[in-house]
């Protein structure tokens with residue numbers, strides 16, 4: 001069985017670790033410090049416990065799954081992983097640094113995937129000596145619940161790499177779609193401008209946050225409203241994605257709304273910071 005490495009133990013990284021460990025994989029979970037790692041593990045433990053309560057997981061499986069997770073702040077611990085998924089901050093410079101380092105540390109035949117929401121796989125691959133083994137493996141939030149994985153090929157990604165990622169996605173219970181590289185891929189090019197528009201509607205005073213969300217839930221059958229979804233994703237991530245769409249397409253329809261930027265400047269990131277469009 002492949003040994004998996006996950007970089008980043010935040011909203012997405014922790015969810016990805018959770019599903020791989022639950023499906024029998026040994027997972028090295030790397031973040032910058034103990035505090036974030038502990039928070040990640042606590043969240044995973046809580047999610048497993050809830051699954052036990054609901055009869056979806058046995059207590060023994062919970063203990064075994066937790067035992068397969070190896071938290072570390074040392075990147076060297078990823079060296080003998082067969083497959084690494086990066087789920088760190090949505091910023092090209094951060095990702096380039098990470099991939100340069102991973103390329104040196106992790107064994108040469110390993111695939112290095114990124115969970116980026118919008119960035120160019122080709123640009124990330126260009127800093128490595130293995131562009132054929134670099135690929136987008138885009139999970140959705142919350143990872144244990146959402147069935148989709150977008151598999152994104154960069155210009156040099158090999159078919160063999162694609163096939164491996166497809167196989168792994170199904171092994172952890174996901175149903176993938178194939179995407180040729182483009183800013184925001186498929187889902188986020190539709191979803192994040194919709195969230196940005198909801199922020200504009202709020203800023204214009206057209207309706208309250210609660211009513212905007214209620215309108216989209218009852219009027220368009222969305223499971224949660226766009227502003228609650230913005231808080232679930234994280235407003236820093238929403239802003240980063242809008243910036244990428246705007247920069248790459250140079251089309252004013254992708255302009256990030258100033259209120260979204262203001263929210264990020266104020267640290268109102270959503271669930272992860274305790275305050276966003278709603279309080280948590």
Ligand SMILES: CC(=O)CC(=O)SCCNC(=O)CCNC(=O)[C@H](O)C(C)(C)COP(=O)(O)OP(=O)(O)OC[C@H]1O[C@@H](n2cnc3c(N)ncnc32)[C@H](O)[C@@H]1OP(=O)(O)O
Nearest residue numbers: 047117139140141142144145146188191223224229233237
């Ligand atoms: C930004 C990007 O790059 C891409 C993105 O991810 S965009 C965001 C995409 N995500 C969405 O659009 C999510 C939209 N929201 C939803 O679908 C729903 O609100 C939701 C699934 C998040 C929550 O649903 P809900 O019914 O309100 O809550 P809840 O009952 O707690 O959860 C639903 C089920 O998932 C399970 N679940 C929730 N979180 C879980 C977790 N972390 N681990 C395991 N199971 C979990 C619950 O136990 C529950 O299971 P049952 O149905 O068996 O009881």
Ligand SMILES: NC(=O)C1=CN([C@@H]2O[C@H](COP(=O)(O)OP(=O)(O)OC[C@H]3O[C@@H](n4cnc5c(N)ncnc54)[C@H](O)[C@@H]3O)[C@@H](O)[C@H]2O)C=CC1
Nearest residue numbers: 008009010011012013031032087088089090116117141233
């Ligand atoms: N939030 C969401 O709904 C989704 C986010 N994504 C993408 O997933 C990635 C992660 O996003 P989130 O989990 O939301 O962010 P987050 O802010 O919750 O977590 C990011 C984590 O990465 C860590 N990190 C930063 N630099 C690192 C490094 N060099 N090595 C190891 N860890 C490092 C941070 O300490 C933090 O814990 C981003 O690329 C984002 O665009 C993809 C799908 C959905």
